[in-house]
Every structure is written in structure tokens, then in C-alpha cells.
């Protein structure tokens with residue numbers, strides 16, 4: 081897929097799915113801005129990608145002031161954005177009885193409020209005909225014990241994406257959702273215990289955990305002209321996880 085000189089913003093682009101997607105867009109010729117909260121992670125990603133078409137912005141998506149920093153960086157670049165990949169996310173798994181207000185707020189502020197206001201603030205910088213992709217999750221469809229808050233954030237995000245697809249259609253901006261199942265990333269490794277990985281692999285039809293590159297390829301597809309008649313939809317990348325539970 082060719083994204084030569086297209087301008088792409090990826091929130092949460094320093095590790096896992098975001099980093100894999102940044103690499104894929106760079107390989108396809110795009111200029112890519114990645115964000116993250118942590119300067120060291122951004123530096124590590126810069127070293128790993130090692131390409132002058134990569135730009136970094138320290139921006140915590142859960143904070144409105146930090147979203148303004150990202151907006152300023154995009155405005156100062158003088159470019160209109162062709163692709164916005166709203167991917168930053170955090171997850172904590174625990175029973176409802178144990179959830180604290182701080183934990184609830186942290187997940188909603190990052191996974192929902194952050195994406196909503198990043199989209200809102202970057203709307204004037206999106207080119208007509210641009211593509212927006214939200215990272216949701218199969219948890220929004222499943223009802224796994226321990227996932228109440230995280231799953232609720234992704235359910236909310238899906239609805240925001242569907243409505244954004246309708247509101248932005250007049251500018252020919254397509255908005256879609258990529259919903260990964262279990263993907264081997266630092267985020268997954270931090271959120272689930274080691275022994276759960278075997279269970280997660282066995283819960284997919286393909287009997288394995290996915291690779292971040294497999295999600296990245298899907299994001300590039302959704303952002304490309306190959307998906308020109310696709311908007312407001314969710315593309316599940318889960319090795320058959322959701323279906324397999326029904327067998």
C-alpha cells in the first residue's frame with residue numbers, strides 16, 4: 081500500500097500496536113507523528129524506526145492541555161492530516177468489587193475522553209477525504225469477567241466512532257474501528273498474568289495470540305483507498321476469538 085507523503089498521526093505510537101503501525105506507515109512512505117506520555121519510550125521508538133519521516137510529540141491523551149500540545153505541533157507543521165489513528169489505551173482487569181474511582185477515571189479519561197477530544201481538536205486539521213481509525217477491542221462485544229470498566233470504555237468508543245462516521249461524511253472523511261483480540265504487546269503483558277497467555281491463545285480459533293503487525297496491516301487497509309466505501313464499521317482482528325466462544 082502506498083502512503084507516500086501522506087501525513088499520519090498515531091496516538092500511543094511508542095510500543096505495541098501503535099509502534100507496529102507507525103513502522104508500517106513509514107515503510108509505505110508516510111510522514112508519521114507518534115505520541116506517548118513517556119519521553120524515553122518516544123526516544124526508543126525513534127531509534128528503532130530511524131527515519132526522518134518520523135516525528136514525536138510528548139502528549140498525554142487523558143489531559144486536554146496535552147491534546148492542545150499535539151494540535152499545536154500539527155498546526156505548526158503546516159500539513160493537513162490524511163490519517164488519524166486514535167490508538168492510545170490502558171487496561172486494568174479486576175472484579176467490579178475491587179474497582180476504585182481513580183482506576184475508573186484513568187481508563188475512561190485515556191480510552192474515551194482522550195480520543196473524543198483528540199478527534200475534536202484535530203478536526204480542523206483533517207484533510208477532506210481523510211481516514212480516522214479508532215482502536216477498540218473485542219472486549220466491547222464479549223462480556224469477560226473482570227473487564228467491566230475497560231470493556232465499557234471500548235463500547236463507548238465504538239459509539240463515538242459510529243457517530244463520527246455520520247457527522248464527518250459530508251467532508252468525505254471515513255471513520256472506522258479496528259478491534260483486536262489478544263495481541264502480544266507490552267500492554268497485554270502488563271495487563272494479564274503470564275499463565276493467562278496460554279488460555280488466551282487457546283480461546284482463539286487459530287490457537288495463537290496475534291502479532292501487532294497483523295493489526296497494523298488492517299489499519300493501513302482501513303486508511304487506504306482500498307477501503308474507500310467502508311465507513312462507520314468495525315473490523316475485528318482476533319484470530320476468530322469472538323466466534324470461537326460460540327462453537
Ligand SMILES: NC(=O)c1ccc[n+]([C@@H]2O[C@H](COP(=O)([O-])OP(=O)(O)OC[C@H]3O[C@@H](n4cnc5c(N)ncnc54)[C@H](OP(=O)(O)O)[C@@H]3O)[C@@H](O)[C@H]2O)c1
Pocket residue numbers: 091092093094095096097098115116117118119121122139140141142167168169170171190194215216217218259260261262263264265266267268
Ligand atoms: N494488546 C491487545 O491484546 C489489545 C487487544 C485489544 C485492544 N487493544 C488496544 O490496542 C491499543 C494499543 O494497545 P497495546 O496493546 O499496543 O498496548 P501498549 O503496548 O501498552 O501501547 C500503548 C501505547 O499507548 C501509549 N499511551 C498509554 N496511555 C497514554 C496516554 N494517556 N496518552 C498517550 N499515550 C498513551 C503508550 O505509551 P506511553 O506509555 O509511553 O504513554 C503506548 O505507546 C489500546 O487502545 C488497547 O486498548 C490491545
